[in-house]
Amino acid sequence: MEFGLLGDVEVRVDGRVVDVGHARQRCVLAVLLVEVNRLVPVDALVDRVWGEHVPHRARNAAAGYVSRLRQALPGVRITGRQGGYVLTADPMSVDLHRFHALLERTPDEAVLGEALRLWRGEPFSTVDTPWFSALRTALEARRFAAVLDRNDLLLARGRHAGLPAELEAMADAFPLDERLAGQLVLALYRCGRQADALMRYDQVRVRLADELGADPGPELRLLHQRILTADLEPPGRVDTLWSSVERLRRDLDDLTRRLHRLTG
Template identity: 40%
Template sequence: MLAALAVDAGRPVPVEALIERVWGADPPEGARRALYAHICRIRRLGEKQDTGGRGRLPVLRRPGGYQLDLDPDAVDLRRFRRLVALARVSGQPRDRQAALLRESLALWRGEPLAGLRGAWPARVREAWRRRRVDAAVRLADLEVHSGDPAAVAQQLRDLLDEHPTTESVAEALMHALYMAGDGAEALRCYAQLRHRLAEELGAEPGHGLRELHRRILLGRPPRGALYMPSASADPDTDARTGSVGQFLLAD
């Protein structure tokens, strides 16, 4: 229940949405009574504890639902979203963008809603997984052009191990390897990804990856920045999946 409220901290959540988040599409009889009992327990918890010294956890009754009245900066993923948005503001120096993205990625200490099962927690995790990958790829693109491409490539290898069929990560890794002078390894990376996509998804690499592969084969440097934001919906509008609290991340 705390997670169901925390994903929309500072905003009212309808009772029906809370029930769906906690019990799924087929809630048991008495779900409303159980919800009220959970709310009472959270209120008692809020009277005894605070969130890292940044305030209590008051649950406010609102028309049609409840609201967790929490400082937005006490919510790791809301803070993450804010920092990423700041990094996207046009006209900023690259080092400023990179610093904001590093700060945002440093907030990750585990997966959102770790240990919770069901369709709604799964949507939360997937939406924020895409957000994290987008931020990491953007940071890598900035650092390749201003830092050590070989070091960036190693970081991207680790990220690709976590997300072995995510094309944006493989594309960023190929770019970093090529910029580090290892075009042969970039081509091997492409071949491995193509094999994984065919075996696991029955798919071929997308246009951007194929174009990068072609340019590396021809010995032509990649064109400009590779970063493109994920086409996924904003977690705040995708079934209200955004803004998971710091107390919801696994250590």
């Protein structure tokens, strides 16, 4: 059984989507999955699901939703105790917890790619209670940071060819993010589009001045200067270095597996 929160709330059994009820009932399930294996007091559950619009007899309504979830998901254990509920499951069966666990590992392209592929859309898009809104904002911020980390790895390895279009769309959505702007400027320059790179730098410089009354930070200014003077590391040399590192990592992993077999 797999639980999805990074998009519409859904449950899959053997790859098949299971009907877990209407929107409010799915909200109850989402709260219990976010806090999987931890007690959620009834008052906290009510606050998170209804926010400021708590209905009459909300505690009874919550109990009814939990009862129906038990019927819809007979393989899932939802226990009532100490004035609250606990949903017991493997946290790695919940995409949200798997996403966080992957980002806690040493970041590399494969790990970040796996984490980002867990996202199916905007989490809790139909829910606007303060708790869900704050959680959604925090999750999207962490996803954005993971995308930027992945971009840095791709650029460091000279794999810039496919990046400009994606980075341009992101930069249009987040025009004041200097790290993203630097990635776009560098990718454009590495693709032989120096004029476009300098134009993008000027756009973010003007926007920062107009909206924040600030100049670009030192890293972005240095990148701009190095483009003007053609003082950037050739991507081929960077890619060669990373290829050597990747080969060494694979050799070490292979050696570790062999030693484990010999000593096991």
